[in-house]
Amino acid sequence: MPAFRYLHLDVFPASPGGGNHLGVVVDAGEWSDAAMQRFARWTNLVETVFLAPANSAGASYRVRIFTPQREIAFAGHPSVGSAHAALYCGLAEVRDQLLWQECLAGVLPIRVENAGMERELLLRTPPARVLATGHDAHTLLPAALAGASSGSLSPALVEGGRRWWLAEMVDEASLRSWQPDHGAIRALAKASSSLGLCAFARSAGVTGGGQHTPGLVVRAFAEGVGITEDPASGAANGLLAAYLVQAEPRGELAHGYVVSQGREIGHDARLRVRIEADAIWVGGPCRTVIDGSLDWSPG
Numbered sequence: 001m002p003a004f005r006y007l008h009l010d011v012f013p014a015s016p017g018g019g020n021h022l023g024v025v026v027d028a029g030e031w032s033d034a035a036m037q038r039f040a041r042w043t044n045l046v047e048t049v050f051l052a053p054a055n056s057a058g059a060s061y062r063v064r065i066f067t068p069q070r071e072i073a074f075a076g077h078p079s080v081g082s083a084h085a086a087l088y089c090g091l092a093e094v095r096d097q098l099l100w101q102e103c104l105a106g107v108l109p110i111r112v113e114n115a116g117m118e119r120e121l122l123l124r125t126p127p128a129r130v131l132a133t134g135h136d137a138h139t140l141l142p143a144a145l146a147g148a149s150s151g152s153l154s155p156a157l158v159e160g161g162r163r164w165w166l167a168e169m170v171d172e173a174s175l176r177s178w179q180p181d182h183g184a185i186r187a188l189a190k191a192s193s194s195l196g197l198c199a200f201a202r203s204a205g206v207t208g209g210g211q212h213t214p215g216l217v218v219r220a221f222a223e224g225v226g227i228t229e230d231p232a233s234g235a236a237n238g239l240l241a242a243y244l245v246q247a248e249p250r251g252e253l254a255h256g257y258v259v260s261q262g263r264e265i266g267h268d269a270r271l272r273v274r275i276e277a278d279a280i281w282v283g284g285p286c287r288t289v290i291d292g293s294l295d296w297s298p299g
Contacts, residue, residue, distance in 0.1 A: 002298070004028065007085050008290035011077040012232040014260070016287070018268030020232035022081035023048040026089050028064075031298040033071070039296055040066035046227060047078040051085060059102035060092035067225065073104035074161045076234015076282060080121045083110045084286035105161060111281055122274060122283030125238030128160025130246060140191055141165070143184040149174045151201065153247050158239040163194040164220075166243055168201065172217045175201040176264060180221060182228055189224030196223040198236040206258055214257045216240075219264060231262035232269035238282045241273045245280070 005026040013019035023043045028036065028050035040048040045068075052062045063082040065072050083099050086092040092099055099110045099121075111122040133156045135141060141155060144165070151168030158166055165188065169175040178199070189196040198220045205215030218240070220233040230236070237259055244253050259271040274281040 003293040003295055004298070005089065006290075006292055006294035007088070007288055009081045009084060010287045010289050011081045011084075012234075012261075012269040012271050012284040013287055014268045014270035017289075018231075018262065018270075019285075019287075020077045020230070020262075020267075020269065021045050022078055024081060024085040025050045025294060025296075026085060026091070028052050028298070035296070035298050036064060036066050037071070041068045044068055046230070047072075047075055049078045049082050049085075051082060051089075051091060054100075054102045056102045056107050058100055059107050060095075060099045061086045062102040065103065069225075071104070074108075074126065074235065076123060076125075076236070076238060077232055079103070079108065079110065079123050080234060080283050081286055083112075083121045083123075084288070087112070088288055111283070120272065120283055120285055122272065122281035123234060123238070125235070125242070125280045125282055126161040128158055128239050128242035128280075130156050130158050130243060131163075132157040138165075138188060138192055140184065140188040143181065144188040144197055146181050146184065148178055148180070148199065153243075156243050156247075157192060157194065158243050160239055160242060162235045162239065163192070164236050164239050165189075165192070165194055165197045166240055167197060167199050169199055170201070172201045172203045175199055175217055175219060178219070182221065182223055185221045186223035189222075194224055195236070196221045196225075196227075198233065198240060200240060202253075203260065214252045216253070216257055216259050218259050218261045220261070229265050231265055231267035232271065233261065234271065234282050237261075237271055237273060238280055241275055241280045241282065245275055 029052035149170040203215040
């Protein structure tokens with residue numbers, strides 16, 4: 001069997017090993033759908049991606065994203081990781097500070113900022129819309145939020161690429177110590193065709209270079225796809241940013257902030273959210289942990 005290049009990435013790490021795992025098959029243009037699904041099932045990662053030359057005019061590369069169960073059109077940390085892999089392996093060139101990623105959700109821009117170990121990749125998130133708000137927005141929502149101390153914003157169901165329930169907690173300490181009912185979140189996710197519940201709280205943020213950036217702490221329980229808690233969620237954070245812009249257009253977070261996620265499950269992820277007049281960008285750093293060869297049948 002031919003050998004293929006394979007990368008294992010740490011996506012959005014604030015410290016080594018703190019981010020979200022991603023497997024990347026670099027030269028997968030000839031792989032069959034069945035081979036991709038079989039390999040993604042074998043890796044048993046939340047997502048495994050497969051890179052190939054672009055089909056669409058203007059796209060930098062093409063990516064297909066698989067969970068162990070199925071192919072999905074879009075996800076945040078696999079998109080950022082794919083962009084990192086395309087640059088790392090010399091498959092794409094930055095044009096006007098952008099890469100253009102072709103995936104099942106279309107051709108999406110990814111902004112490249114800084115270089116070397118300081119490089120960050122930010123994905124422009126798909127348009128989002130709020131489907132429902134309020135503690136009574138779904139009959140199963142109160143059970144999913146049992147034991148939580150709610151913050152000032154109402155819970156909301158938001159859709160854009162993915163679908164998540166969002167809920168603000170009163171402060172960082174209460175969110176970090178919250179012991180949610182995962183069965184109740186799973187039931188809500190299944191009943192509402194959503195990924196699950198993304199809970200957030202405002203934090204002190206970071207100060208550096210004479211500037212202060214506000215912050216959020218995020219915990220994402222993607223029980224709808226069998227993930228108890230996600231260490232770093234690009235898509236969920238994009239939907240959260242869209243909701244904050246709508247709910248608090250002149251608030252402290254309306255121009256962007258930094259996100260801490262994953263500490264409760266032994267990770268340490270950092271995401272950056274930049275909010276512009278017509279776009280929301282979500283991303284952060286990415287590191288190659290393993291660069292090797294893969295012995296796998298592409299057929």
